[in-house]
Amino acid sequence: MPPPRVIAPFHGEHNHRKCLDQAMQRAEAACLQQGVRLTELRRQVLSLVWENHSPTRAYDILARLKEKGRRPAPPTAYRALEFLRSAGLVHRIESLNAYVGCADPMVGHSSQFFICDRCDAVAEVHDTGVTEHLTRNAERLGLHTARHTVEIHGICTRCYHNDQT
Amino acid sequence: MPPPRVIAPFHGEHNHRKCLDQAMQRAEAACLQQGVRLTELRRQVLSLVWENHSPTRAYDILARLKEKGRRPAPPTAYRALEFLRSAGLVHRIESLNAYVGCADPMVGHSSQFFICDRCDAVAEVHDTGVTEHLTRNAERLGLHTARHTVEIHGICTRCYHNDQT
DNA sequence: GATAGAAGTGTTATACTGTAACAACCCTGC
DNA sequence: GCAGGGTTGTTACAGTATAACACTTCTATC
Ligand SMILES: [Zn+2]
Ligand SMILES: [Zn+2]
Ligand SMILES: [Zn+2]
Ligand SMILES: [Zn+2]
Numbered sequence: 001m002p003p004p005r006v007i008a009p010f011h012g013e014h015n016h017r018k019c020l021d022q023a024m025q026r027a028e029a030a031c032l033q034q035g036v037r038l039t040e041l042r043r044q045v046l047s048l049v050w051e052n053h054s055p056t057r058a059y060d061i062l063a064r065l066k067e068k069g070r071r072p073a074p075p076t077a078y079r080a081l082e083f084l085r086s087a088g089l090v091h092r093i094e095s096l097n098a099y100v101g102c103a104d105p106m107v108g109h110s111s112q113f114f115i116c117d118r119c120d121a122v123a124e125v126h127d128t129g130v131t132e133h134l135t136r137n138a139e140r141l142g143l144h145t146a147r148h149t150v151e152i153h154g155i156c157t158r159c160y161h162n163d164q165t
Numbered sequence: 166m167p168p169p170r171v172i173a174p175f176h177g178e179h180n181h182r183k184c185l186d187q188a189m190q191r192a193e194a195a196c197l198q199q200g201v202r203l204t205e206l207r208r209q210v211l212s213l214v215w216e217n218h219s220p221t222r223a224y225d226i227l228a229r230l231k232e233k234g235r236r237p238a239p240p241t242a243y244r245a246l247e248f249l250r251s252a253g254l255v256h257r258i259e260s261l262n263a264y265v266g267c268a269d270p271m272v273g274h275s276s277q278f279f280i281c282d283r284c285d286a287v288a289e290v291h292d293t294g295v296t297e298h299l300t301r302n303a304e305r306l307g308l309h310t311a312r313h314t315v316e317i318h319g320i321c322t323r324c325y326h327n328d329q330t
Numbered sequence: 331g332a333t334a335g336a337a338g339t340g341t342t343a344t345a346c347t348g349t350a351a352c353a354a355c356c357c358t359g360c
Numbered sequence: 361g362c363a364g365g366g367t368t369g370t371t372a373c374a375g376t377a378t379a380a381c382a383c384t385t386c387t388a389t390c
Binding site for chain 2: 006010028040088094095104114116117123125127129130135137138140142143144145146147148149150151152153154155156157158162
């Protein structure tokens with residue numbers, strides 16, 4: 001079994017511009033491969049989700065789209081987000097009603113998300129051990145699995161230390 | 166490591182009246198032990214959640230409370246549900262915005278939920294293997310864990326077979 | 331038992347999240 | 361060009377959740 005792979009860690013100091021560019025490039029490639037259209041609107045929404053590594057809510061997307069000159073209504077944002085999700089380019093965090101970009105869209109994965117409730121940082125992990133346990137349980141119960149939602153909430157080290165001071 | 170324990174299975178043929186009575190009894194005991202008050206309203210809401218083993222939404226609770234002669238507004242339901250959740254008597258299914266009764270409230274557990282998207286049946290499982298995997302990952306990332314959300318969606322065997330016919 | 335404080339519930343209003351339905355537009359292949 | 365499907369715009373509304381304050385009920389203490 002391969003070791004758990006951290007797709008996006010907490011607070012990684014990095015050139016985020018690079019993050020964003022890479023995400024957009026991978027999105028173009030993924031859509032090309034899947035034969036679906038990454039339109040200008042979808043590109044804009046994806047880049048908004050990728051503005052940072054915290055979960056983005058649909059109505060935040062709407063507000064930012066307005067700033068960009070569009071006059072969008074809710075369905076505009078939800079449709080774009082649903083497209084991106086089905087293409088594997090973003091994940092939905094159910095416990096927050098929000099979306100994060102996926103840094104590795106080309107592999108079909110069911111990830112686990114570790115979320116800091118103080119600073120909103122999210123780490124995406126792909127631990128096949130967890131997945132196998134869940135799959136085994138599903139089989140035992142007779143559930144033909146469609147999707148996993150695994151979201152762990154807590155306080156990240158940085159925020160935890162800040163609280164002590 | 167103990168084997169995964171199925172707290173509530175799919176479609177178990179059973180005397181549900183017994184289910185309900187037992188749940189209410191355990192709730193009384195749990196509240197007594199925790200030194201919190203299981204008021205009449207909270208008792209009513211808990212019994213509504215326990216009417217069946219499918220997730221119950223807050224506004225369904227509201228509607229049923231109206232039938233029982235109250236004239237409740239949303240906060241009434243949400244406050245009762247939040248109380249029951251904090252007392253460990255119900256779990257919230259994040260991916261459905263709904264609540265299910267917990268059949269084993271006395272043990273502090275973080276469960277996994279297996280959900281049939283066709284018939285809404287929910288199975289609650291307590292697999293320490295899953296929990297340990299997640300805990301290990303949280304430690305590695307430096308997340309001081311507060312709560313787990315593990316929800317597996319799919320189609321249960323019974324519904325799957327019905328679809329074939 | 332009176333009485334203050336805490337806990338619980340009622341009530342109004344409002345914010346946030348998400349979708350149905352239909353119109354208009356645009357792209358692609360014929 | 362011109363159908364036809366996919367995408368976006370637009371209006372309206374459904375569903376989920378909380379803030380704020382009033383009122384009641386319970387509990388502890390005198
Ligand atoms: Zn980045
Ligand atoms: Zn943090
Ligand atoms: Zn039952
Ligand atoms: Zn089913």
